[in-house]
Amino acid sequence: xxxxxxxxxxxxxxxxxxxxxxxxxxxxxxxxxxxxxxxxxxxxxxxxxxxxxxxxxxxxxxxxxxxxxxxxxxxxxxxxxxxxxxxxxxxxxxxxxxxxxxxxxxxxxxxxxxxxxxxx
Ligand code: AMP
Numbered sequence: 001x002x003x004x005x006x007x008x009x010x011x012x013x014x015x016x017x018x019x020x021x022x023x024x025x026x027x028x029x030x031x032x033x034x035x036x037x038x039x040x041x042x043x044x045x046x047x048x049x050x051x052x053x054x055x056x057x058x059x060x061x062x063x064x065x066x067x068x069x070x071x072x073x074x075x076x077x078x079x080x081x082x083x084x085x086x087x088x089x090x091x092x093x094x095x096x097x098x099x100x101x102x103x104x105x106x107x108x109x110x111x112x113x114x115x116x117x118x119x120x
Pocket of ligand 1: 033
């Protein structure tokens, strides 16, 4: 069940601020408040979807296309396409998802290391 009080829902309603990077009819993107790389942007659908699982099952083709086109455009416009970048969508408890509104992280601006850290 989607929680309308999650922090990204509040950002979408304008109840709390964000540093906006991109917006269109279906998508909002903004800087992560706790960046893990020189570029760390969150790309979110405007629709109320909990996770990638929810988004893939319920979003329209237009919403899905808009999100991925926006992510590619944002990375390119930020100058990340040439040297490379990483997108990430933490999903559910084992995925480490903290905010229950679907989002894609874009990381860039330094070599990003291993895809997944091994357990200690
Ligand atoms: P995840 O673990 O994939 O759910 O990531 C949630 C991300 O949201 C984390 O990287 C947080 O730093 C980020 N975050 C939490 N609150 C805010 C906020 N108000 N504005 C921007 N980013 C946020």
